[in-house]
Amino acid sequence: xxxxxxxxxxxxxxxxxxxxxxxxxxxxxxxxxxxxxxxxxxxxxxxxxxxxxxxxxxxxxxxxxxxxxxxxxxxxxxxxxxxxxxxxxxxxxxxxxxxxxxxxxxxxxxxxxxxxxxxxxxxxxxxxxxx
Ligand code: ZN
Numbered sequence: 001x002x003x004x005x006x007x008x009x010x011x012x013x014x015x016x017x018x019x020x021x022x023x024x025x026x027x028x029x030x031x032x033x034x035x036x037x038x039x040x041x042x043x044x045x046x047x048x049x050x051x052x053x054x055x056x057x058x059x060x061x062x063x064x065x066x067x068x069x070x071x072x073x074x075x076x077x078x079x080x081x082x083x084x085x086x087x088x089x090x091x092x093x094x095x096x097x098x099x100x101x102x103x104x105x106x107x108x109x110x111x112x113x114x115x116x117x118x119x120x121x122x123x124x125x126x127x128x129x130x131x
Contacts, residue, residue, distance in 0.1 A: 002126045004103035008118035011066070012086075014047070014057040021096075021126055022103055028128040033098040036127040043083035043117035046124075051110025058097040064089070064116075083117035090114050098128065 002024045006015055025035055039046055050056040064086050064098040074081030094111060103111075113124060 002128075004124040004126060005104070006113050006122045006124055008044075008113070008115040008122060009121055010115070011085075011118055012061050013115050013118065014049075014061065014112040015115060016051050016110050017105070017113050017124060018051060018105070021111055021124075024126045025103055025128060026101055029101070030098055031101050031128045032129040033128060034130070035096045035098050035103060036093065037096070037111065038093045039113060039126045040123055040125060041087070041092070043080055043087050044102050044122055045087040045092050045114040045116070046094045046115055047090045047112050048094055048096075048105070048109050048113065050108045051087055051112070052070075052108050058113065080117045086116045087114070 004017065004020050004024070008015060021037060030128065037046060049060065068082045068085045070082045072082060076084065082083060113122060115122065
């Protein structure tokens, strides 16, 4: 398993980690298989979505804010319930097939670490399975 370090720079942002994960796949030498990506955090998640037009990432964050505002009469004493809820909505793992020693992504797809309680140092765990 490879542990990537990702430094986030604001409370909420989508950080494109496609290139970093592609590097892990390439260096593994695996031609065909599966790439599991996992974030070991409760206030960050992962999502696959368009990484061509950056407005898409902005819109995702904007709508998540509408759905789950920072202040919402939550019970959790730490005060970051919105971040926990958003992380659960997106999920904390993604699996992508490996084809020809690369992530087999759709044309417009990129892989994002979704930060919801930054800025922080985050980890992304990547496990490559040959198949
Ligand atoms: Zn908390």
